[in-house]
Amino acid sequence: AAVVPMAQAMELPPNDYPTVTRADYVYGCMxxxxATREMLEKCSCSxxxxxxxxxxxxxxxxxxxxxxxxxxxxQVAVLQNPAIQAKVKKLQMAQVEAELKCF
Known part of the structure; x- marks a missing residue:
């Protein structure tokens, strides 16, 4: 059996966020x-x-x-476009679902 290096064997999901983005989110959430261990876990889950x-x-x-x-x-007037606001709404919906699952 061939040995596959770990880096090659692991495939990241296509939507994987950079570590700095995840860390920034967790930091802001905490x-x-x-700033408790419990919140670290909940914010990471989120x-x-x-x-x-x-x-x-x-x-x-x-x-x-x-x-x-x-x-x-x-600049803000341009962002009131319904198509642009729909993008923010998707994030808000994901945040609500994350809060329900993690908090």
């Missing part, structure tokens, strides 16, 4: 909910659930839209 429901590109796009929307100004 800042909002408490981003894992979101990643299972939403490809990284969709997550990144929705987070960018939310970030720009918070700044205000002329």
């Amino acid at each position: 800042q909002a909910n408490g 981003i894992d659930q979101i990643a299972a429901l939403l490809p990284f590109s969709a997550y990144e796009e929705a987070e960018t839209i939310k970030s720009v929307s918070m700044r205000g100004g002329e």
Whole structure:
């Protein structure tokens, strides 16, 4: 039997989020909910659930839209487009489902 190196044997799911994105989410979640071991587990569960429901590109796009929307100004008017808001809504739905499963 041939031995396959571990890196080749493991295939990451197509929607796998970068570690820094997962860590940033968990950090923000813990800042909002408490810096305890319990929250570490719940927040980690939450981003894992979101990643299972939403490809990284969709997550990144929705987070960018939310970030720009918070700044205000002329750019925000463009973001009120229903198609753009639907992208944010998908993220919000994934977050709700993650909260129900993890918290």
